Amino acid sequence: xxxxxxxxxxxxxxxxxxxxxxxxxxxxxxxxxxxxxxxxxxxxxxxxxxxxxxxxxxxxxxxxxxxxxxxxxxxxxxxxxxxxxxxxxxxxxxxxxxxxxxxxxxxxxxxxxxxxxxxxxxxxxxxxxxxxxxxxxxxxxxxxx
Amino acid sequence: xxxxxxxxxxxxxxxxxxxxxxxxxxxxxxxxxxxxxxxxxxxxxxxxxxxxxxxxxxxxxxxxxxxxxxxxxxxxxxxxxxxxxxxxxxxxxxxxxxxxxxxxxxxxxxxxxxxxxxxxxxxxxxxxxxxxxxxxxxxxxxxxxxxxxxxxxxxxxxxxxxxxxxxxxxxxxxxxxxxxxxxxxxxxxxxxxxxxxxxxxxxxxxxxxxxxxxxxxxxxxxxxxxxxxxxxxxxxxxxxxxxxxxxxxxxxxxxxxxxxxxxxxxxxxxxxxxxxxxxxxxxxxxxxxxxxxxxxxxxxxxxxxx
Numbered sequence: 001x002x003x004x005x006x007x008x009x010x011x012x013x014x015x016x017x018x019x020x021x022x023x024x025x026x027x028x029x030x031x032x033x034x035x036x037x038x039x040x041x042x043x044x045x046x047x048x049x050x051x052x053x054x055x056x057x058x059x060x061x062x063x064x065x066x067x068x069x070x071x072x073x074x075x076x077x078x079x080x081x082x083x084x085x086x087x088x089x090x091x092x093x094x095x096x097x098x099x100x101x102x103x104x105x106x107x108x109x110x111x112x113x114x115x116x117x118x119x120x121x122x123x124x125x126x127x128x129x130x131x132x133x134x135x136x137x138x139x140x141x142x143x144x145x
Numbered sequence: 146x147x148x149x150x151x152x153x154x155x156x157x158x159x160x161x162x163x164x165x166x167x168x169x170x171x172x173x174x175x176x177x178x179x180x181x182x183x184x185x186x187x188x189x190x191x192x193x194x195x196x197x198x199x200x201x202x203x204x205x206x207x208x209x210x211x212x213x214x215x216x217x218x219x220x221x222x223x224x225x226x227x228x229x230x231x232x233x234x235x236x237x238x239x240x241x242x243x244x245x246x247x248x249x250x251x252x253x254x255x256x257x258x259x260x261x262x263x264x265x266x267x268x269x270x271x272x273x274x275x276x277x278x279x280x281x282x283x284x285x286x287x288x289x290x291x292x293x294x295x296x297x298x299x300x301x302x303x304x305x306x307x308x309x310x311x312x313x314x315x316x317x318x319x320x321x322x323x324x325x326x327x328x329x330x331x332x333x334x335x336x337x338x339x340x341x342x343x344x345x346x347x348x349x350x351x352x353x354x355x356x357x358x359x360x361x362x363x364x365x366x367x368x369x370x371x372x373x374x375x376x377x378x379x380x381x382x383x384x385x386x387x388x389x390x391x392x393x394x395x396x397x398x399x400x401x402x403x404x405x406x407x408x409x410x411x412x413x414x415x416x417x418x419x420x421x422x423x424x425x426x427x428x429x430x431x432x433x434x435x436x437x438x439x440x441x442x443x444x445x446x447x448x449x450x451x
Contacts (some may be wrong), residue, residue, distance in 0.1 A: 107270045110251040113228050116255060134251025135272055138337075 004038045004055060006078050010065060014076040018042055020050035024075075026101060027067050033058055056060040060086075066094040070130075095122050097130065105137035147392040147445055148257040148264045152278035152315045154448040160282065165263050167433070167440035172300045174207065177252070180443060180450050181210030187212030187240035189232065189256075191247040192268070196409065198265050200431070204438035211341055213240060218248075230259040234315050234396035237261035242446055245269075272295035276409055276441065278310050279435035286366060288404055288426055294316060298359045300368035301327070301389050301414060308408045309369060310338055317348050324350040325359045329385045333369065354387050361399035366391070368427075370409040391415045396422055406430055 016024060017063050021039045035058040045051040056063070060079055066077055069091040077089040102118045103110050110116050110132070119133040130139040148154075155163060170177050179235040186197050186205035193216060196407050202212045222232060229247070233256040236243055244265045250272035257264040268274040286292050297316065303326055316322050324333050324343065333352065334343075335429045343350050353359050360366070371389045373382050391405065396419055407427040408417060419425050443450070 034163070070284040105250065107248070107250050107272075108305070109229065109247070109255050109269075112249060112256065113230075115228070134254055136250075 006041065006083060007036075007055055007057045008058040008079050008083055009060060010035070010055065011060070011065075012078040012080060013068070014051070015048060016052035016054065017043070017072060018048070018052055020072065021054050024052075024068070024071060027071060028056075028063055028065075030054075030056060030080065034063075060085055062134075064089060064091065065091070067097065067100060069093050070100065093125060093128060094105050094135040095109075095124055096133075097119065101139055103135065103139075104112055105132065105134040105135050108132060108135040108137060110134060118124050146261075146263055148253075148260070148266075149275055149445065150254050150257065150264075150266045152272050152275040152282075152311050157318050159223060161278075163200065163279070163309070163437070163444055164286055166285050168287060170439050171310055171436050173434075177443070177450055178210055179209040179440065181205060181208035181446070184210040184242070184440065184446065185206075186210055186212045186214075186242040187236045187243040188212060188216070188267075189221070189243055189245045189247075189254070190214065190216045191218040191221065191238060193217050193247075194246050196273075196431075198244075198267040199298050200434045201265075201438055203435050204442055206441070206451070207435065208443075209401055210241075210444060214244075223273060229255045230278065232256070233260045235265065236285045242442060246346060258409075265441065265445065272364075273311065274307055275311070276438055277308050277429070278315050279437045279441065280430060281308070281312050281367070281408070282315060284406060284426060284430040284433045285404070288429070289340065290363065292316065293319035293347045295319075295364045296323045296325065296362055297365045297367060298325040298327055298363040299354075299367050299369075299398060300391075301371045302332045302357055303328040305443075306369045309334075309367065312367065313338060313342060317342065317346050322348060324348065325355070325363060326350060326352045326353075327356050327359050329371070329388070330379070330380065331377065354385075355366060356391065356395055357388075360395055360403075361400070363399060363403050366399070366403060366405050368405060368411075368414055370412055371441075389414055391419055393418045393422070396424065399424065415423065 021041055038055040040053040041049045043053055073091040078085045079087040097120050101116050120130040120139055121133050123129050123131045188201055190418050205212050229252050242263045244267040245256055246267040247269050250270040253264055253266035253269050258290055266273055266275055303309050402422050404426045405424055
């Protein structure tokens with residue numbers, strides 16, 4: 001059994017779908033932060049069989065967690081302060097995501113004007129559908145459970 | 146400042162006001178002949194579309210304004226690599242309102258974000274063509290007297306036809322609308338319209354393969370072109386193409402007050418022998434296109450004529 005010590009201040013992202021932790025590492029831009037990060041892959045889980053966990057030792061205001069809601073809003077976010085779980089954050093689908101995914105429609109204006117921000121807007125909360133702000137092409141989330 | 150990107154940008158009430166204004170322009174053209182004196186319309190057409198461009202230009206000239214612009218990307222700075230955002234910033238210094246057609250979807254929206262003048266989407270790829278939909282709505286309302294309680298047959302290429310998709314989205318906002326979707330299997334309405342729009346909003350519709358079968362019940366027949374290149378093989382095209390050609394014989398099956406609309410250009414899907422039928426409204430539709438663009442220019446410029 002692998003042991004990773006607790007953290008003093010930061011986040012524990014639990015119940016990540018197995019195999020998704022590295023994408024989350026990149027999407028949260030953790031590579032740009034000067035802090036301790038532990039990525040645990042394929043941890044045993046009663047609920048999920050296998051899961052990934054990411055632990056980040058950093059000031060709690062350092063991360064924008066909106067993006068997590070877009071990747072998978074079933075992820076559990078534990079905010080740690082003074083070695084204790086200070087808060088369990090509930091994730092919501094963000095209304096809009098900017099420069100996270102790119103439009104695949106070859107007829108979209110973003111395909112020729114690359115300085116434009118890639119913006120996707122939540123158009124159907126129930127079905128979790130995002131559409132390109134410019135051409136309205138639907139984005140299919142490959143990670144959707 | 147207001148732009149027009151999609152036909153749904155206007156609420157039903159706003160649309161009613163716009164169409165009322167268009168009808169007033171139709172009845173009293175002289176009253177509006179100087180409404181836009183001193184104002185300039187820029188037609189920024191990154192791909193050729195003679196009909197739409199001339200309709201916009203005629204609309205502005207009828208209002209006493211003037212026009213400037215370009216009619217293909219080759220004759221604009223786009224050929225030198227200028228972005229849409231930069232172009233519209235410049236155009237904002239030259240004109241008071243802009244109509245933009247672009248082969249890339251969303252380009253007019255990009256322009257509207259940086260523009261200092263109202264931008265009208267005059268067609269962006271296969272995405273939106275709101276002034277065509279406004280034209281269709283004005284034609285139906287003017288000639289039928291209403292936009293609700295209608296059975297509308299949509300015939301031809303329902304898969305790729307953006308005018309058809311826009312018209313469905315605009316008409317479902319009115320009560321008592323029923324659609325008859327007439328197309329070959331290959332060109333049926335896509336599921337994002339059938340399921341997400343028609344079924345989701347509880348709009349009654351039927352799908353048929355032969356135009357004859359639908360004719361007797363229709364109040365409006367909206368024709369579109371069935372293009373040969375949309376078919377997988379020549380055999381299917383030859384087998385099906387005649388189902389979607391409107392002839393005098395088929396018109397005999399229709400109600401006496403049914404209207405035939407077509408976004409034009411027509412190729413051979415409406416036989417020329419139908420042109421003299423009083424129910425053929427497609428050329429009058431082009432005239433309504435000018436009135437609705439005049440009303441739109443006045444509305445977006447905030448000009449009121451008393």
